[in-house]
Amino acid sequence: MLGTLVPLSAFADASPLEYVGGAVLAAAADSVTIPVNPVYTMLFIEFYGINDGNAKSLYLRFNGDSTSTTYSYQSINATSTTIAGARTTGANQIVLSADTLDASVWQEFTAICVKSTAGTAGQVLVQSAYDPAATIKLELDGAQWGNTSAPFTSVSVVASSNNLAAGTTIAVYGLRG
Amino acid sequence: MAVQGFEAYPTYIATGTVASISVPVSPDHTRLMICVYGVNDANSKNIFLRFNTDAGTNYAEQRLDSDSSTVSGGRLTSQTKVAIAAYADTDASSAWLATIMVSKPTAGVVARGTVQCSYMQPTNGITGQSLGFEWTNTTDNITAISITASANNFAAGTRVRVLGSRR
Secondary structure (H helix, E strand, O other): OOOOOOOHHHHHHOOOOEEEEEEEOOOOEOEEEEEOOOOEEEEEEEEEEEEOOOOOOEEEEEOOOOOOOOEEEEEEEEEOOEEEEEEEEEEOOEEOOOOOOOOOOEEEEEEEEEOOOOOOOEEEEEEEEEOHHHOOEEEEEEEEEOOOOOOOOEEEEEEOOOOEOOOOEEEEEEEEO | OOOOOOEEOOOEEOOOOEOEEEEEOOOOEEEEEEEEEEEEOOOOOOEEEEEOOOOOOOEEEEEEEEEOOEEEEEEEEEEOOEEEEOOOOOOOOOEEEEEEEEEOOOOOOOEEEEEEEEEEEOOOEEEEEEEEEEEOOOOOOOOEEEEEEOOOOEOOOOEEEEEEEEO
């Protein structure tokens, strides 16, 4: 197939990256959940969060699943010149900031989530930046949600304690098929 | 000014086991976002990325690998491929996800991109790879993307999603 040019007209029938849903918090809340139509097998999440207290970590969950202990993730954390890794298994969420965050800390993350069919586990990649005590940090996560019984039907971002402040935003985009 | 978004190619889904997947792309798309959801049918170990099936020594990468508490870096030059996942896997049926962003604005410049990959091994556990890469062929636009298993095959159901943005 090398050298075969794909006419741009071929994209007329292809599934585009569609807006699935989003939210801007008008008041503080301990979590935000975006329903997802199960036709989407790949999700792109963009999240901009602000803590209203010492929210510590953010959790990422799917389908409201907080009890299955089927989440596992491998993290790389970078703070100044220090880089550290950690693997977590048997968790009931993906933890997106391995740190104790101060009040009014922001956290921005983007995530790609794939669950190609209902019978397969969800695979997730996250790139996150956050700012505890005005010292910016970076975290990369590769994660798996081991639940194989259902496609994605919702995405939740949860504060581990206290709340997400008003102004926190999330947008979810999806690809079908 | 017209706003150019990403256009989606039809999803490639492997209907049987395959050792390599090649997806043709339009040279009009100078920015590509590629998402590969793969399952290995045996001990596939490494996963390679190539452009235009070029197996010459035209690739370089700087990588960051994490395996539990161990994080390591490495720079590779004059490579014949980009190693998306470079791991001495001993598990069959490993599931992995990689996102690749690559840009080659014109035919006369080097293609540059980034990869983020997670690799879930049933026994050894989950690992992560992040890398920046170059494809130094300056002759051609990107017309094909190849994802190849270093050994054995990808299982049926392996998917490749490609989005392209025009110059």
